[in-house]
Amino acid sequence: MYSPRQKLLWFAFSTRVMVLVLQAVTNFIIPDHVANVFVSPEDANLRRTWGDAAVDTLLGGLKRWDAQYFIHIAQYGYTYENCLAFFPFFPLVVRYVSYGLNSVVGSFLNIHSSILISATVINLIMFIKSADILHRLSLRILRSESKAYKSVVLYCVNPASIFFSAPYSETLFAFMSFYTMLKCTENETLRFANIDIVSGLPAGFSMITRSNGSVNLGFIFYTSFRNVIERTLPEIVYKYRTLKRRIILPFLFLPLVTSCVSLFSTVIIALIPFVLVQTYNYLKFCVPGQHNLPEFLSNTEYVLPGRGDSPWCNSSLPLSYQYIQNHYWDVGLFKYYRLKQIPNFLLASPILFLIMYHCMSYIKNNPKLCFTLGIRSNFGYTNKVPYRQKQYSKSFGANDPSFFVYIVHMIFLCIFCIMFVHIQVSTRLLASASPVLYWIGSYKMNVGPTPTSDQNTINEHFRRIGIGKRIPSHHLSIANLEGVDNMYSKWKTFIISRWMPDFQSRLIQYYFLGYFLIGTVLFSNFYPWT
Numbered sequence: 001m002y003s004p005r006q007k008l009l010w011f012a013f014s015t016r017v018m019v020l021v022l023q024a025v026t027n028f029i030i031p032d033h034v035a036n037v038f039v040s041p042e043d044a045n046l047r048r049t050w051g052d053a054a055v056d057t058l059l060g061g062l063k064r065w066d067a068q069y070f071i072h073i074a075q076y077g078y079t080y081e082n083c084l085a086f087f088p089f090f091p092l093v094v095r096y097v098s099y100g101l102n103s104v105v106g107s108f109l110n111i112h113s114s115i116l117i118s119a120t121v122i123n124l125i126m127f128i129k130s131a132d133i134l135h136r137l138s139l140r141i142l143r144s145e146s147k148a149y150k151s152v153v154l155y156c157v158n159p160a161s162i163f164f165s166a167p168y169s170e171t172l173f174a175f176m177s178f179y180t181m182l183k184c185t186e187n188e189t190l191r192f193a194n195i196d197i198v199s200g201l202p203a204g205f206s207m208i209t210r211s212n213g214s215v216n217l218g219f220i221f222y223t224s225f226r227n228v229i230e231r232t233l234p235e236i237v238y239k240y241r242t243l244k245r246r247i248i249l250p251f252l253f254l255p256l257v258t259s260c261v262s263l264f265s266t267v268i269i270a271l272i273p274f275v276l277v278q279t280y281n282y283l284k285f286c287v288p289g290q291h292n293l294p295e296f297l298s299n300t301e302y303v304l305p306g307r308g309d310s311p312w313c314n315s316s317l318p319l320s321y322q323y324i325q326n327h328y329w330d331v332g333l334f335k336y337y338r339l340k341q342i343p344n345f346l347l348a349s350p351i352l353f354l355i356m357y358h359c360m361s362y363i364k365n366n367p368k369l370c371f372t373l374g375i376r377s378n379f380g381y382t383n384k385v386p387y388r389q390k391q392y393s394k395s396f397g398a399n400d401p402s403f404f405v406y407i408v409h410m411i412f413l414c415i416f417c418i419m420f421v422h423i424q425v426s427t428r429l430l431a432s433a434s435p436v437l438y439w440i441g442s443y444k445m446n447v448g449p450t451p452t453s454d455q456n457t458i459n460e461h462f463r464r465i466g467i468g469k470r471i472p473s474h475h476l477s478i479a480n481l482e483g484v485d486n487m488y489s490k491w492k493t494f495i496i497s498r499w500m501p502d503f504q505s506r507l508i509q510y511y512f513l514g515y516f517l518i519g520t521v522l523f524s525n526f527y528p529w530t
């Protein structure tokens, strides 16, 4: 019998294998669509063995759409200006792992294959780790083993699944984002510091993984702010009231000062990688010089490094991202609202609807809580009844202030998606940036009973296997959900083995599984699924 965590780690692994197998099989059977998008130029002198051909057959379906950019950057670096739209952390990690791999298998695989394998393995490992972090985070916020468990199961079959296996930065980004959030739920380790400055690291890495990482800084600011209001200030007020000697009055404000210092250092730590990356970009593309690119890469259609005359170089804060998005991808306010984009709007509509609907009802149902920004004021340590979640409340996050910051983050991203980005990107953007989608699903999905999930069977079973030892309670908490037989399976979970009792649950189930399957098949054959 597996514990909830073991089951989740195995399920995360199994779903990765399913994506990889499905991708390989359908890529083999179905002819590729001709998409006319960027394809990384191949080095004609690169040796190709049967090993490389095998890697291409098995993993070639992952090298589609933007994956071409990530592979290209990992292999050759930022050779063209439009590549700057893709942030460097994922390709950088892939590059160095592939060097290591290449030193071992270099005799029968070329560097291109090593890169593809490295990217796949990194995403596989990071996905399992991100599922684990999401589990810990969900346990803290949802305070229920079965709800946290359900959330992570949903994450493993999320509608953007293929992008978490193909060489895209989503998985690494999800890991860094969830990790930042988890760090922000931890109580401070230092007595006076409000936030562990180490949480600046995952936030900083998320900022150089995807552009939306900078929004994660909001979690750090919010946590720090809330800690000051909820703990530091009440403590100061309390000490002030019970103050014996006036002389130590100034010392009372010491905790405030340390809070500011720790927030400041956290933010600085988070910004360092970002600043380094921007400096690199500037030096590479804005300072005139030689580019030293090999013949096959010196494509004059693109802006090459060292040209030094791009418009963004002259702005007072020379950040390339906005310009690149605008210039090469035509991203801008409502620029994507065209008739021919209707199919893409339809594809993105389930996730936008699901999230917006439930986030809005959270705000509507908890006006007071939202008005106080999810912060509980406990000045003077009044003996108010400690806060407790409304029992039996089925609505999403009812009366729970710890959801507040996640909801605001999610609404911000949704609105951003609707107004600015290529709408079909919303699915992977939202699925990798926040746990809210999974939490909504976990609240809204009812799982029907099976023959082995009723209480008698479970009790009987646990009695039989539990002779002489205590059954950990978290085993029991998901037994009703999974039934006894699933508890022994590495890959069977309710989402794939169970018939849902009501329409809404079924809808969510089909949406997740449908996108999981269809997305993988379409993507791996270069059909529009970006």
Ligand SMILES: *[C@@H]1O[C@H](CO)[C@@H](O)[C@H](O)[C@H]1NC(C)=O
Binding pocket: 211, 212, 213, 214, 215, 325, 331, 416, 420, 421, 425, 429
């Ligand atoms: C979020 O990501 C999208 C797509 O990559 C991008 O267009 C947008 O500018 C980003 N927004 C922020 C605030 O970083």
